[in-house]
Amino acid sequence: MSTDQEQPSLPDETGVPDPFQYMHPVLKENYGNWAYHDRLRPGVLHHVSHDGNEVWTVRAGTQRQMDVYTIRKLCDIGDEFAEGHVRFTTRSNIEFMLSTPDLIEPLIEKLTGEGFPVGGTGNSVSMISHTQGWLHCDIPGTDASGVVKSLMDDLHQEFIKEEMPNRVRITTSCCQVNCGGQGDIAINVQYTKPPKIDHDQVGNVCERPAVVARCPVAAIRPAMVNGKPSLEVDEKKCICCGACYPPCPPMQINGPESTKLAIWVGGKHSNARSKPTFHKLVAANVPNNPPHWPEVAEIVKTILYAYKENARDWERIGEWIERIGWPRFFELTGLAFTKHHLDTWHGARKSLNASTHIYF
Amino acid sequence: MAKDNGSTTASAKPKAKKNGSAKNGQHPTPLLDELEGGPWPSFVTGLKRLRESKGKQYAPMMNDLLGQLEHSYEERLGFWKGGTVGVFGYGGGVIPRFSEVAEKFPESKEFHTLRVQPPAGFHYTTDILRKLCDIWEEHGSGLIAFHGQSGDIMFQGCTTENTQKAFDALNEVGFDLGGAGAAMRTSMSCVGHARCEMSCYDEVRAHRSVINEFLDEMHRPALPYKFKFKFSGCPNDCVNAIHRSDFAVIGTWRDDMKVDQEEVKKYVGKVGRKYMIDNVIANCPTRSLSLNDDDTLEVDNKSCVRCMHCLNVMTKALSKGDDLGVSILIGGKRSLKIGDTMGTVIVPFMKMETDEDYEKLVEFAGEILEFFADNALDHERVGETIDRIGLPAFLEAMDIAPDPNMINHPRTSSYVRTDDFTEEAEKYFKRKAEEDEEGKKADGPGVSIAAE
Numbered sequence: 001m002s003t004d005q006e007q008p009s010l011p012d013e014t015g016v017p018d019p020f021q022y023m024h025p026v027l028k029e030n031y032g033n034w035a036y037h038d039r040l041r042p043g044v045l046h047h048v049s050h051d052g053n054e055v056w057t058v059r060a061g062t063q064r065q066m067d068v069y070t071i072r073k074l075c076d077i078g079d080e081f082a083e084g085h086v087r088f089t090t091r092s093n094i095e096f097m098l099s100t101p102d103l104i105e106p107l108i109e110k111l112t113g114e115g116f117p118v119g120g121t122g123n124s125v126s127m128i129s130h131t132q133g134w135l136h137c138d139i140p141g142t143d144a145s146g147v148v149k150s151l152m153d154d155l156h157q158e159f160i161k162e163e164m165p166n167r168v169r170i171t172t173s174c175c176q177v178n179c180g181g182q183g184d185i186a187i188n189v190q191y192t193k194p195p196k197i198d199h200d201q202v203g204n205v206c207e208r209p210a211v212v213a214r215c216p217v218a219a220i221r222p223a224m225v226n227g228k229p230s231l232e233v234d235e236k237k238c239i240c241c242g243a244c245y246p247p248c249p250p251m252q253i254n255g256p257e258s259t260k261l262a263i264w265v266g267g268k269h270s271n272a273r274s275k276p277t278f279h280k281l282v283a284a285n286v287p288n289n290p291p292h293w294p295e296v297a298e299i300v301k302t303i304l305y306a307y308k309e310n311a312r313d314w315e316r317i318g319e320w321i322e323r324i325g326w327p328r329f330f331e332l333t334g335l336a337f338t339k340h341h342l343d344t345w346h347g348a349r350k351s352l353n354a355s356t357h358i359y360f
Numbered sequence: 361m362a363k364d365n366g367s368t369t370a371s372a373k374p375k376a377k378k379n380g381s382a383k384n385g386q387h388p389t390p391l392l393d394e395l396e397g398g399p400w401p402s403f404v405t406g407l408k409r410l411r412e413s414k415g416k417q418y419a420p421m422m423n424d425l426l427g428q429l430e431h432s433y434e435e436r437l438g439f440w441k442g443g444t445v446g447v448f449g450y451g452g453g454v455i456p457r458f459s460e461v462a463e464k465f466p467e468s469k470e471f472h473t474l475r476v477q478p479p480a481g482f483h484y485t486t487d488i489l490r491k492l493c494d495i496w497e498e499h500g501s502g503l504i505a506f507h508g509q510s511g512d513i514m515f516q517g518c519t520t521e522n523t524q525k526a527f528d529a530l531n532e533v534g535f536d537l538g539g540a541g542a543a544m545r546t547s548m549s550c551v552g553h554a555r556c557e558m559s560c561y562d563e564v565r566a567h568r569s570v571i572n573e574f575l576d577e578m579h580r581p582a583l584p585y586k587f588k589f590k591f592s593g594c595p596n597d598c599v600n601a602i603h604r605s606d607f608a609v610i611g612t613w614r615d616d617m618k619v620d621q622e623e624v625k626k627y628v629g630k631v632g633r634k635y636m637i638d639n640v641i642a643n644c645p646t647r648s649l650s651l652n653d654d655d656t657l658e659v660d661n662k663s664c665v666r667c668m669h670c671l672n673v674m675t676k677a678l679s680k681g682d683d684l685g686v687s688i689l690i691g692g693k694r695s696l697k698i699g700d701t702m703g704t705v706i707v708p709f710m711k712m713e714t715d716e717d718y719e720k721l722v723e724f725a726g727e728i729l730e731f732f733a734d735n736a737l738d739h740e741r742v743g744e745t746i747d748r749i750g751l752p753a754f755l756e757a758m759d760i761a762p763d764p765n766m767i768n769h770p771r772t773s774s775y776v777r778t779d780d781f782t783e784e785a786e787k788y789f790k791r792k793a794e795e796d797e798e799g800k801k802a803d804g805p806g807v808s809i810a811a812e
Contacts, residue, residue: 011449019479022479092507
């Protein structure tokens with residue numbers, strides 16, 4: 001188009017790449033023609049097509065944030081065992097497809113030897129959904145990679161085994177935007193103080209009407225502070241959600257002490273049995289304590305093992321609590337029930353018990 | 361653990377010596393070092409491998425990146441700010457990051473991310489992965505995430521100067537930038553048809569047809585706010601579409617599920633009747649299952665809502681029907697601003713078989729995007745727009761008839777004006793009559809398939 005040498009060429013707007021050029025040949029040949037599957041052991045899936053074709057999949061955990069050396073190592077393994085094809089799951093596990101079961105054991109041995117745990121299938125604790133955190137986000141309250149690494153170290157046995165009542169999906173999020181999404185157990189930043197405003201900066205950096213509009217409780221209003229146009233926050237109304245911080249960085253919501261973590265349970269994406277559900281708050285004010293976040297790990301493990309011990313087969317965490325009731329959940333986990341568990345947001349009434357269905 | 365380290369100065373000294381930081385200028389990272397042990401793969405070890413790559417352009421950058429990350433671990437604060445960085449011809453897809461502590465860590469003062477759309481279903485050859493690694497080794501940091509929460513491959517850590525070069529090289533091997541900001545975002549689809557018997561439509565085709573039709577909305581952000589599509593092959597919803605997308609496409613079927621009674625008997629024989637009753641029959645959310653005295657299964661298909669539970673448990677004995685298509689739910693999102701919303705059923709069933717069916721899906725996606733662009737307020741997700749104007753107004757704007765599958769139950773509030781109820785009821789009966797007529801026609805081929 002342009003003859004100007006300095007100007008870069010216009011992009012080739014190719015969009016979503018065609019996966020068939022990368023797909024394992026057995027998957028490609030049997031596309032849309034699979035009949036059933038079973039699981040031979042944790043981390044290994046076996047799929048059979050209507051024509052009797054078979055494929056074996058070995059799933060392994062990764063650190064998601066991978067250096068090129070790790071990726072190349074996984075490629076070497078893929079070349080040696082899986083005909084040069086791999087895929088990733090939505091939870092950053094890598095999958096190697098095998099045309100023959102003979103390679104399952106050597107592949108598992110290889111992966112385990114190279115430090116990639118094999119598992120994450122069926123009723124296991126799969127890899128924790130992972131956001132960006134201090135490594136790369138512009139508004140994070142905590143680090144995602146560190147929380148995930150610490151917790152997965154702790155839960156490693158639950159990843160490589162299938163001993164939970166049903167699958168467990170844990171999520172993390174570094175701010176209340178909650179990029180990690182809903183989870184059986186969610187570990188999310190929960191701010192505890194209103195934003196600290198740098199009034200010298202607001203007028204220069206922020207589009208003030210947009211910031212005012214962003215607040216869910218209308219607690220922000222334009223103001224002149226020290227002769228400069230700025231914003232002020234009605235701290236009695238402020239719910240410390242941090243919504244004003246991304247559009248206006250001078251409204252610092254994070255603090256080394258005030259940024260806390262909250263634990264939520266009972267989120268579920270699948271439509272299996274019960275309809276999808278949101279996770280619910282069970283613990284707050286948990287310290288944001290790198291590099292191991294031990295207080296978070298303790299609460300997560302308490303919930304996880306109460307579930308493991310008490311839930312029936314196929315019950316997800318939310319379904320288990322639905323059956324035993326919230327009083328028993330707080331009893332079994334030893335977590336405190338407070339006024340902060342009572343919802344006050346729009347539609348809160350729907351979460352209140354308007355019956356005599358009482359658990360004793 | 362922090363206690364064990366004692367004071368910062370006390371712990372920094374021996375660590376510095378141990379790491380030889382005085383010699384080669386590597387930042388000591390005592391807190392991050394603690395994340396190198398344990399059985400799970402360590403991102404810290406990976407970052408260190410990058411900074412220790414002799415002669416690589418990214419080694420100094422990754423040393424300062426580790427320094428800044430350690431600084432975050434010490435201070436419990438993030439130190440990145442946004443900005444404006446992009447590639448020629450596009451308005452989005454690059455996430456600019458400038459360090460707020462660049463005076464201490466100058467080599468990683470610019471550390472931008474390129475969001476790159478993955479192949480549908482996340483399939484790769486080792487060959488293409490190696491090419492992506494080579495490109496990122498030449499122009500970026502050597503750090504890649506498979507994948508971000510929207511599904512992007514995230515090439516993390518690029519200078520402003522190298523951003524265009526990195527993109528050109530990625531584009532050259534067939535990859536394109538993803539979405540960021542007020543735009544259509546990168547999409548994801550489950551493994552689906554490629555390796556799953558539950559899959560009810562061609563996810564690759566739907567994903568690529570829809571997203572590639574509206575790339576302009578991704579590359580040149582002009583929407584009121586973000587808009588996400590997600591594609592799950594069945595109601596197990598492995599890509600979390602109902603919670604996490606404005607437009608969730610979920611595979612389903614309309615006819616009877618298939619039961620292989622011999623396999624049912626085998627299964628009952630294996631697990632026992634008690635297990636079968638407790639875990640399959642009793643877990644059916646609409647009480648549609650019953651175990652017969654001869655250990656065969658009776659299914660009330662009219663009450664089945666295709667939750668997938670019994671199919672998940674008895675993968676060999678039970679399977680989906682033949683009349684396949686999708687349900688479309690609109691308006692899922694997380695907290696900002698009105699609170700969490702899940703998608704609402706707007707299209708209970710859209711057949712997904714022929715070329716025309718897939719074209720219809722793309723057309724419908726376009727209509728919703730257009731509605732969103734025309735009607736949403738600034739920074740409002742489509743679910744919030746629907747909440748603000750009410751579902752009836754949305755349906756009217758979209759020319760979609762109300763359907764009882766859209767609700768859990770009819771309204772409980774009497775605060776509604778109903779003087780045109782009779783006319784609306786007439787429309788309903790007329791619609792039903794037309795549907796019955798179409799149904800009779802559609803039954804034709806269905807009968808012949810069943811007779812095969």
